[in-house]
Amino acid sequence: MTLTQNRITDLFSQKNKRLLNVYFTAGFPNLDDTTSILRGLQAAGVDLVEIGMPYSDPVADGETIQLSNGQALANGMSLKTLFSQLADCRKDATGEPVTVPILLMGYINPVLQFGVENFCQKCQEVGVDGVILPDLPLDLFLDEYAPIFREYGILNVNLITPQTTEDRIRHIDRESDGFIYMVSSSSITGSVKGVSDSMMAYFERIQAMNLRNPRLIGFGINNHETFDTASQYANGAIVGSAFIRHLSEKGTSPESIRAFVETIRA
């Protein structure tokens, strides 16, 4: 599958080193924080932003992101609300338009209830470039949803893990566009401490495969050191739980967000 025009593919064609993708949960800590955090991240110079669509049962996520999902739902967040919050961000007359590539990350059930086609259409309308749905396996995506995503120009980002076989990585690489999300270790989000030898061996193994897609490493990237290491073996990294913790502790102001991004990038 090849897309003609997409902010994510454009980004990777211009820059392929030390890309920083930051995750936050839509509607956390407050319902209306979504676009200000998005703008704060753009102003701080992150390369991609991943917005979490909160879900009641996020099985791939650790405690930090679970709690942010629960809080966002308690605040009243829904896909409908998220799309209305994002509606004008790409063409906002009152502030700097948002130009950074946006991914939505979440679980399949809310998307199914919204309607997959309706969802893709809304993504296109508001300027979402890609989607990460961990519990939608690649084969089911290809069987049922790939043509709809293609029609609306929405990338579906796939994950690989240290346990993914070489054959399957090749298959995922063939069927992916944008980038491959390398899960750093066998774990849920927010639970890994540091980069171990076995992780380095995995990073080296994947690097040597010369995949056609760029790679971003996520899970366990929580400071400058881990970001730096990940960037040596991939095109960049994804930070999630650490940023959620930062928002809880240090607030959502542009200065707070900038300070966080600077400590990661150093």
Next chain:
Amino acid sequence: MQTTLELQASFEVSNKGFYGHFGGAFIPEMLYPNVEELRQNYLQIIADPTFQAELWQLLEDYVGRPTPLFLAKRLSAHIGATIYLKREDLCHTGAHKINNTIGQILIAQRLGKQRIVAETGAGQHGVATATVCALMGLECIVYMGSIDMERQQPNVDRMRMLGATVIPATSGSQTLKDATNEAMRHWINNPVDTHYIIGSVVGPHPYPDMVARFQSVISEEVKKQLFTKTGRENPDYVVACVGGGSNAAGAFYHYLHEPSVRLVAAEAAGQGLTSGHSAATTALGKPGVLHGSRTILMQTEDGQVTEPYSISAGLDYPGIGPLHAHLFESGRGDFYAITDDEALQAGFQLSKLEGIIPALETAHALAALEKMNLNPDDVVVVCLSGRGDKDLSTYSKFL
């Protein structure tokens, strides 16, 4: 009407793990290798004669199979039909759950796993898992909602006495659904040496099919026992309660392709279908994805999973197994919603009429008998899935 062969084909799981529209394996990539390992091996392992020999010996000598098929004469007279009870309550640990855990622990051994993780709601599956882990000398970790741990303290103690580590699930609503999430997270974090024993016909393919196969011993025995007693293998009705639906899957299994046998599922209506405190999934749910399979699911308009309620902790689950979703959608099964009050009444009634105190889950199946408009010449098999000792504190409030 469909032929027997067509019926048979339509209720067998497809290569990709679907029953009609329902099933599949909606799992994050982190779980793919574990589930794929199981999918590639389970049929072969189960078919292996040495596996079968070991399984049957344990079912006979340890679980206590075959369980009796009991003609409940006084209940029959009360209902006005011939009622047989399939006595799964007489299995070791007091419920059908051990049929599955025995099968799965033998699979885990053959896959070289050293540790078992499981979820539990009321604690029955947790106890059945802790039991087989003790039997085989494997480490056992059971996740249980912290609210359920308070409600079902005796089962927590039983698991601990059997050597299991019981970990409270403190996320979300702190009940079965969250315990299942935590068990899946544990499996993601321990992908190589751990096997996840799911307790019902839910989860990603191949779990629903694998668990149904291990529970199918129920209907396999019923067929033989009914033939011995009545000269016919097929009753007019098979009745079972459905939370996730494992005892129902086992009781229905060998009758799925027998069009003359009606399959009756009793779901928990809780305080009533419109009360907002219910677990009647087919009545209140819509198609969706939960815990790895596409099924019918109680959820908000936005696709957030809603918290179910039932007086019976074993039926307190917002989904049902994909096989049951297919039985419902295809019209092959009749689904009844039974309230807490109706279940309690049926539980007291069986105790007094037959001297058998049923589990509250099972009491829902018994209550369905009153709603089925049975004829005097109807032959009905009810799966008496578990005994009621664990529910005495609830029953005693209504004595």
